[in-house]
Amino acid sequence: MTFSISVQTQDFDVGREYAELIAGDTAAGAVVFFVGRVRDLNNARDVTSMSLEHYPGMTEKILQQIMDETKTRWDLIAAHIVHRVGELQMGDQIVFVGVTSAHREHAFQAAEFLMDYLKTRAPFWKKESTKTGEVTWVDAKEGDEVRARRWYTDQQ
Amino acid sequence: MTFSISVQTQDFDVGREYAELIAGDTAAGAVVFFVGRVRDLNNARDVTSMSLEHYPGMTEKILQQIMDETKTRWDLIAAHIVHRVGELQMGDQIVFVGVTSAHREHAFQAAEFLMDYLKTRAPFWKKESTKTGEVTWVDAKEGDEVRARRWYTDQQ
Amino acid sequence: MIQVLFLAQLREQLGVAELQVGADSVVSIATLKDYLVVNHPHWEQFLSNSKLLVAVNHQYVKTDVAIASGDEVAFFPPVTGG
């Protein structure tokens, strides 16, 4: 469980994810989590629910590659990525990223990196339903790509 | 409870802190937490326990000022700071910082800022006990001050 | 045979989730696209989208690459997870 990836339809429990992340570990002085949720207003659309599709097989491989890259860049003790797929309602949890490290700057940077790369590399797609019954595929945000590029090194 | 500060001897429950942070809120698409824990090895010392002292009265005021500053800089929906004082054991939780926002970059930056300023401004002091019975006041880290200065603006 | 997948909005635009193409008909992503457009002229507007992403056997390919029998090629729009 030290470094784990899960793509699942069922919800996750943040308290349990945290407990698993630090279980038996007294070296992890710093823990950073990110939770992404379905929010009621996205790009000025009144969202009521969301459908999350992915590319089974590729998703897990890409998440594993992102995790491996994160481990080479920062000094981490553990990291979990959980991403839900399927039908989600307003306020539902979508994604959990949690990392532990002896150093807070490593934990913060690794969590941001994981989210930036997950957002722009992992093959998930969101389709939102609004109050008016409109169903729309969410557009990728240029800002997410810009954020991901911050982490590029000369090797890439 | 939207923006709250607590300095306490008792432990906190991360799952409950998270639940309170997002309670009744469907606008918070992004949640970032930081948890700091007593780690077994600090500056090459084998730590077994820690005593955390603070300056009652001033601590709460400084944390409130840091919280207020954070709210002016980023677009936040909620934020909690919980900091423990008193006797702590290896692996124990010391500090919880949680923020929610509609935007992930705001949540990440606000959480890092809160931690960087808390570390260098809030009047807490750590005294570590090691396996060999040595009791040492922890030295402030120059790196923490450097990290805090990243956030300085021309106004400061 | 080459397994071809269309995902998310592209699947809905084409009305097809997957199809097989004989490996003798195509040797690269470019010739595969040409083959698909020849057989489905109205797909051209969607497959020519420069933002479309392509993966071969679950790995992104940024430029044209050779493909062969047994490969899985996926076309999909920019990703929006997280």
Added chain:
Amino acid sequence: MIQVLFLAQLREQLGVAELQVGADSVVSIATLKDYLVVNHPHWEQFLSNSKLLVAVNHQYVKTDVAIASGDEVAFFPPVTGG
């Protein structure tokens, strides 16, 4: 009276947590420090530490400021919470 507090390691170094100083004896942080050192010469090495932080009524002061009766002045080492 001015309430003077010494916190954390400084409290242990001086062996005193708090004391009162008559407001007629001191008018600023600088004169307070001088007063304390005159009365406790062995405190000089600790109070002259340039890293020492000073707060008046729970607010940091970076330069010398005037103090008056009723004020609470605290001296302490760099903070190490979080």
